[in-house]
Amino acid sequence: MVRIEFLGPIAKESVEMEATNLKEVANRLSDESEIKEWLQICAVAVNDTLVSSLDTPLKSGDRVSLLPPVCGG
Amino acid sequence: MVRIEFLGPIAKESVEMEATNLKEVANRLSDESEIKEWLQICAVAVNDTLVSSLDTPLKSGDRVSLLPPVCGG
Amino acid sequence: MLELYENALDVPEILSRWYRDEAQNNYGAYLPFVGTVRDEGGIEGLSFDIYEPMLERWFQRWQAQAKREGAVVKMAHSKGDVMVHESSYIAAVFSPKRRVALTLINAFVEEFKASAPIWKYDLKNGARIYAKERSTPIAGSGILGETP
Amino acid sequence: MLELYENALDVPEILSRWYRDEAQNNYGAYLPFVGTVRDEGGIEGLSFDIYEPMLERWFQRWQAQAKREGAVVKMAHSKGDVMVHESSYIAAVFSPKRRVALTLINAFVEEFKASAPIWKYDLKNGARIYAKERSTPIAGSGILGETP
Numbered sequence: 001m002v003r004i005e006f007l008g009p010i011a012k013e014s015v016e017m018e019a020t021n022l023k024e025v026a027n028r029l030s031d032e033s034e035i036k037e038w039l040q041i042c043a044v045a046v047n048d049t050l051v052s053s054l055d056t057p058l059k060s061g062d063r064v065s066l067l068p069p070v071c072g073g
Numbered sequence: 074m075v076r077i078e079f080l081g082p083i084a085k086e087s088v089e090m091e092a093t094n095l096k097e098v099a100n101r102l103s104d105e106s107e108i109k110e111w112l113q114i115c116a117v118a119v120n121d122t123l124v125s126s127l128d129t130p131l132k133s134g135d136r137v138s139l140l141p142p143v144c145g146g
Numbered sequence: 147m148l149e150l151y152e153n154a155l156d157v158p159e160i161l162s163r164w165y166r167d168e169a170q171n172n173y174g175a176y177l178p179f180v181g182t183v184r185d186e187g188g189i190e191g192l193s194f195d196i197y198e199p200m201l202e203r204w205f206q207r208w209q210a211q212a213k214r215e216g217a218v219v220k221m222a223h224s225k226g227d228v229m230v231h232e233s234s235y236i237a238a239v240f241s242p243k244r245r246v247a248l249t250l251i252n253a254f255v256e257e258f259k260a261s262a263p264i265w266k267y268d269l270k271n272g273a274r275i276y277a278k279e280r281s282t283p284i285a286g287s288g289i290l291g292e293t294p
Numbered sequence: 295m296l297e298l299y300e301n302a303l304d305v306p307e308i309l310s311r312w313y314r315d316e317a318q319n320n321y322g323a324y325l326p327f328v329g330t331v332r333d334e335g336g337i338e339g340l341s342f343d344i345y346e347p348m349l350e351r352w353f354q355r356w357q358a359q360a361k362r363e364g365a366v367v368k369m370a371h372s373k374g375d376v377m378v379h380e381s382s383y384i385a386a387v388f389s390p391k392r393r394v395a396l397t398l399i400n401a402f403v404e405e406f407k408a409s410a411p412i413w414k415y416d417l418k419n420g421a422r423i424y425a426k427e428r429s430t431p432i433a434g435s436g437i438l439g440e441t442p
Contacts (some may be wrong), residue, residue, distance in 0.1 A: 008195045008265030009276035026290040040291035043284035048199045052286040066290070067197070069281035072223065072264030073181045073235045073255075073392070081343045081413030082424035099438040113439035116432035121347045125434040139438070140345070142429035145371065145412030146244070146329045146383045146403075157324075158310035165305050165328070170379055176305075176328040177399075180313070184322045184390065231318055242332065244407075248400050251325075255392060 002062045004029070009068055010038050022046075023054040025064055042066040075131045077102070078138045083111050095119075096127040098137055115139040148205045149222040150196060154232035160222050164238055168218065173240040175247035178220075179255050181235035183228050190269045191229035192277075197263040204262050208254060217241035217250055221258075227269060261285065296353045297370040298344060302380035308370050312386055316366065321388040323395035327403050329383035331376050338417045339377035340425075345411040352410050356402060365389035365398055369406075375417060409433065 002019050006012040012035060019025045022044065029035050044051055045065040046058065058064070075092050079085040085108060092098045095117065102108050117124055118138040119131065131137070149160070157180055165176060183192050205221060212219040217239055224234040237254055241247040261284050266277045297308070305328055313324060331340050353369055360367040365387055372382040385402050389395040409432050414425045 007197050007263070009267070009278075022289070026292070029290060036291075040288050041283050042290060043287040044289055045200060048203060050284065050286060052289065054289055054292060065197070065200075067200075067263055067284055067287075068265065068276075069278065069283045069287070070260075070262060070264055071266040071277055071281040072194070072196075072258055072262040073266075080345050080411070082415070082426075095437070099440070102438060109439075113436050114431050115438060116435040117437055118348060121351060123432065123434060125437065127437055127440060138345070138348075140348075140411055140432055140435075141413065141424075142426065142431045142435070143408075143410060143412055144414040144425055144429040145342070145344075145406055145410040146414075157313050158306070161309045161313070161326075162306035165309070169330075172333050172379070174330055174332045176330065178309075178326060179392070179395070180324040181392070182317075182322055182324065185320050231320070244327070244329070244403060247327070248403065252396050252400070255396065259392075 001060055002058045002064055005063060005065045006035070006038075007065055007067050008070075010035070010066060019058050021054070021058055022051065022056045022064070025058070026054060038066060038068060042068050074133055075135045075137055078136060079108070079111075080138055081141045081143075083108070083115075083139060083141060092131050094127070094131055095124065095129045095137070098131070099127060111139060111141060115141050147220045148202060149220075150198065151222065151224055152226050153224060154228045155222055155224055155234065155236060157233045157236065160236055164220055168240045171240070173218070173242060175241050175244045176238065177247040177251045178236055178238035179251055180233055182233045183230050185230040187268070188270060189230065191227055191232070192234065193227045193267040193269055193274050194224055194234060195265040195267075196223065196225050200263040212239065212250060215241065215246050215250065217246050219250070219254060223264065229269075295368045296350060297368075298346065299370065299372055300374050301372060302376045303370055303372055303382065303384060305381045305384065308384055312368055316388045319388070321366070321390060323389050323392045324386065325395040325399045326384055326386035327399055328381055330381045331378050333378040335416070336418060337378065339375055339380070340382065341375045341415040341417055341422050342372055342382060343413040343415075344371065344373050348411040360387065360398060363389065363394050363398065365394050367398070367402060371412065377417075
């Protein structure tokens with residue numbers, strides 16, 4: 001199981017799912033209408049490290065975080 | 074009479090002289106060995122405004138200041 | 147050093163303490179940037195969410211880069227609500243020479259805006275509204291939206 | 295505002311007072327640059343001469359330029375002796391937005407170095423020695439040396 005976390009303004013509780021890479025996570029999340037619009041604009045981190053490819057492998061226990069557009073300061 | 078002031082590190086008292094333009098001041102000062110080396114590296118202000126030409130006219134009461142290389146901060 | 151506070155920053159305290167902490171360390175330049183909430187758009191204030199584990203990593207990378215240039219970076223940021231005319235952000239560089247400090251604070255502040263994991267909300271009419279239109283997608287955003 | 299002090303600056307006092315003085319004026323960015331005397335070359339400290347009438351004019355031109363950009367500049371500088379690890383210089387910008395502050399402090403500090411009428415001396419072995427090799431001729435220098 002991997003855990004998907006939705007950070008900042010995304011009003012959604014964390015979910016757990018079976019997945020061996022990020023593409024599987026993307027496929028599952030794209031079915032959820034409430035989250036779909038966020039997928040286009042969010043960065044993705046695996047265990048707090050930003051990743052840039054859907055081929056990123058996942059193993060059980062990994063945390064996947066969705067980071068919406070930021071504005072500190 | 075115009076008054077010539079030597080600012081910062083130039084160890085020289087102010088002097089007064091007759092002069093109708095800066096070129097006359099330059100000619101007079103170039104005779105003074107103690108000041109000659111400073112002439113090459115000093116900026117010149119007339120009544121606290123920087124000037125860039127030896128043709129700058131002077132009238133009685135004007136103050137000419139020599140400003141050596143600066144280093145604030 | 148990264149310092150996170152609930153609500154507004156005590157700017158005089160932080161600026162003074164950082165100055166004193168580094169006073170004997172032979173830095174010729176100290177260059178803090180202070181960000182204050184402006185009264186604009188009818189807001190009562192701003193509010194911030196921070197994802198602290200990644201902000202800590204983000205900041206550690208900057209500390210390492212500063213160290214390579216002989217410099218030190220420090221940062222303080224607010225969590226939660228910060229009202230108009232209060233301050234939410236301080237970034238500072240200490241460096242031996244001025245040029246490094248000026249270049250570094252500029253790069254730090256700009257990259258902070260573009261990539262630090264912090265989310266901003268307007269406080270307006272009792273609501274807390276994500277400032278989406280003023281926010282920047284982190285580089286590489288959108289990969290999850292690539293599949294049909 | 296231009297403030298000149300005998301000897302070292304009280305940096306916490308000045309940074310805090312400037313911050314408080316502008317706190318209600320809706321500036322989003324406050325960016326002070328603090329210059330501190332480094333322990334190098336065996337000096338005990340630095341010493342400064344200032345030609346105040348022209349520094350005042352120099353600063354007023356910067357105030358006017360800052361005002362055109364909606365910003366405010368402030369400056370404090372020491373006269374006389376400032377010992378190692380003490381501070382002699384603060385320049386600060388307040389502006390509505392960060393970009394103006396970052397650009398302006400950079401230009402201000404660089405032009406200050408190149409043209410503000412201030413002369414620096416090393417304090418070394420009890421002597422006060424003009425720091426000629428670290429000083430910059432003001433643009434247009436040398437006209438009096440043009441004649442034979």
